[in-house]
Amino acid sequence: MLKIKTPKTQRAKRALDNRAPKIVENAKKTLILHGTKTSGVVNAVLMQIYHMKRDNAVKYTKKNENIRPFESGGETSLEFFSLKTDCSLFVFGSHSKKRPNNLVLGRMFDHHIYDLVEVGVDNFKSTETFGYDKKLTPRIGSKPFFAFIGEGFESVEELKQLKEVLLDLFRGEVVENLNLAGIDHVFVCTAVSPTTVFFTHCALRLKKSGTLVPRMELVEVGPSMDLVIRRHRLPNDSVKKEATKTTSDQLKKKIKNVSSDIVQGKIGRIYIPDQKAGSIPLSNDIKGLKRERREAKKSKRAQETGENEAKKQKTCSDDHKLIGN
């Protein structure tokens, strides 16, 4: 009655395995979409966010009238899109008289809504309006710096959540090795008041200083806006616990070439590279000859190999002479 469906090609299998739950996860992808009505500001903001996150973001162009993240039934479409595109972050833009220039930033856990933050965008300035040296433009995919200023980020609940969400949204891949030459840009967020955050994106210029550490200079490059917190939804406690679980690092590392025996204890395996006995050059020290001859031969050989001359064949008469002596 049940049929086992397996992918027919290896490529499909690899794609499915990539989307499966793993111990070490992939970088989170972002879904950018908008509702029935948007303003020019909202469109510009969504476009800029998409350009900043080009590699791991998906932007939908259609209007979605049945998505209402804060209502109980209005999230099914979002969850379906998240499942289809394998995105666990989303940015939903809309505009209405009650909530002008609205952005809903949300996260998903297991393709179900984890938490939401609704912000309004004020005083938006897009990248085009900033004049700067084009050589400083940050590259797509470079790891950004973050600067959070203000005690509000610690004391006010909504700002704490916004800090986490902004970090998640813009940090990109978690890497172990970082190239110091690729430090490009920084996101500066200042808690101006318990409800507003001034958000700006700057390029970094590293200047020579006396020490090893270069002097940092910030040049405003990207979009800058005021985010006004409107509504928010915190995650359920049980879901939160599930999502913030971690395993010990021991499970990740597998030590190879080490085994243990009851008799001998811990045994290791060493792999030696191939010796290539046939192509090792012979030594110049020929032990069969007497000392003067040996040393003469050694120096002569060394001379010959140094000047790249052809080797002379030893004649039989020479050997006879030696034996006689």
Place this chain on the structure above:
Amino acid sequence: MESEKFQVDLGNLMAFDPAHHFESIPSSREELTKACLEKGTELVQAIANVLFALPSTEDRDGPIVRLPQPTTKLPREKHFPKPKPPTKWELFAKTKGIKPRKKGKRAFDEQTGAWKRLHGYDRVNDDKDIPIIEAKLTDEPGEDPFSKRKAEKKKRVEKQEKNRLGNLKQAAKAGALPSHIQLAATALPITGTRTDVPRKSSKEELENVAGMAATATASGGKFDRKLSGEKPLKHAGKHRKFLPVVEGKGMSSQEQKQTAKILEQLMSRSSNDILDVKKAVTIFNVKKEKKRKMEKDRERSSTASKLKPKKQSLKKSSKKH
């Protein structure tokens, strides 16, 4: 600068200044941006100080530094992979203490006298390599041993597939189905039995059910406000056919036909005989007669010229090319 202690998360390249607060919100926008950039520069410098102090390896693109793990805990996007429950064989092997044996890549084939691979093309112990099967005392004459072998193999393979399905169902129950495998229902379950796989209602099914629910109102769903996109009822109108009280000339007795049909069904169900040929023949003949009579009546009463041949106009058309 050292007096202000920032919280630096090096794994995320983040710095947080919890001690800063605006005494007075700067009046103009430029002042605000300037103040924020100043503060930002301080924070970024603090991160860079720690970053450049890490031991770096030289690469052709630039110095590479090993970042520590990020300290801010951000939620995962998917749950942890759940461990697979042990399969039936694994449980059995554990109780009996059977350890897995390592097999070599090739095995010696007795039939052909060559070293062959264990599975796949040109394998060891293949059925098609056996030229002769010697008869045993227990063999029945007239039985094909080759087809018997094939049938046994087929049975073994089916049994194995069944076990595999059972193992996968157990894994699906525990939520640990391998990511590239999906279990799909091929047929509807028998009513009253449990389903192992949650059945996904198809679009048509849901539409039908919605339609049925909609007509379950007092006025049969006629005056309900329809949602946008809701399709009209499929079987709108009457669901029972009532026979006319007065029958017209051309129709044979419909009531008679209806009662005859019901009677037939009752009789056939209650009769225990397998088939009464005489009865079947008479029923068939009666039906045929009735049908012929009906057609004759229809023919006689029809006034339409549907069955008459079309009259070809012999007049030449006035239009000339």
